[in-house]
Amino acid sequence: MIFASVLILLGTLLLLVIGISIIQQHKARVESERRSELARHRAIIDETEEVLSNTGLIPCSSSVILVLYRRVEDALTSALPLARNQTSDYERRLIDLRGQIQALQSAPKPAPAIELFRLPDSDRQILTLVQTLKKMKAILRAEHNKGKVEPSVFSQEEQRIDSLQLRINVDSMLGRSRAACFMKQYGSAKQMVTKALATLHTIKAQTPNDPFIGLKVEEAKAMLEEITGAQMSAQPIRIKAKEDDDDIDVLFQPKKKW
Structure with a gap:
């Protein structure tokens, strides 16, 4: 009877340990997924804000600026419940961003003429410009595929x-x-x-x-x-130089004996 009780107790303890281990693994997996999802939203926010910071180099319309703003807004909204200790920061950024969206919607600016665009003098700025346009095009296509444009x-x-x-x-x-x-x-x-x-x-x-x-x-x-x-114009100089060389060769070539 005592032996059976000990076995039951050991079995219960074993099940308890297994249960705790499963719960811990589940919590670790949930936490890993939370961090991964939060990192994904942060990457979207950082990429879009980088493009926004470089729009001064490009004659952008209000429409494409709104697409970028709304992409950041969606990412901030999705990241908010995952942020935990940073919820106040995300909430503040959302309030500021929604104010910018509302201001742009109420007073849209006409798109600058592309004909007035001039390439920057700095090679570094040109490289930044090329990369920004490439990212902007990819973002525009991605948002369009989601039905948001x-x-x-x-x-x-x-x-x-x-x-x-x-x-x-x-x-x-x-x-x-x-x-x-x-x-x-x-x-x-x-x-x-x-x-x-x-x-x-x-x-x-x-x-x-x-x-x-x-x-x-x-x-x-x-x-x-x-x-x-x-x-x-540059070719005759080389030809004349070659002719002078030929004259010198003729002058100093071995004399023929007749």
Whole structure:
């Protein structure tokens, strides 16, 4: 009887230990999932706020700014119940953000003309600009796939981003071509301006009425003529030098005996 009681007690203790272990594992798994989910929302917030901080480099419309604001708002709302000790910070940020959204909705700003956009002088700013446009396009597409962006807004804003990326690409190629020409690297300069022209002609076939494309085509053609002229002007010097070398070789070559 005592032996049976001991066995029952040991069995109960074993079940209790197993139960506690299962509960602890479950709590650890829940906590790990909470941290992982919170980290995911924080990453969304950080990425979107980084894009927002760089919109000063880009002629952005109110529509795309609202898309970015609402993405941060959704992430903050989802992160709030997971934040625990940081709930007051998330609540404050939500209040501030909703105020910004309301202000922008009540007084939307007209989209700046893309034609007025100018590429920054700093290579670092250009790199930041390229990365920002790439992230902005990915965010816009992701929010559209979730049904949070109207198709007309998505199409218009994606077209603006594509146009800006084209301008940056073409301006960058023409800028590198000018630099190479200045360094008298005419082969590289010609290669880059020819590549820019090919890109422009491809786009011009799709959007023949874009004034930027027509302007850049004329600029690239003028640059190509200038580079070709500079290249031709540099060639006679080399030819003359070669002729002088040939004359010296003839002068000092061994005399023939007749």
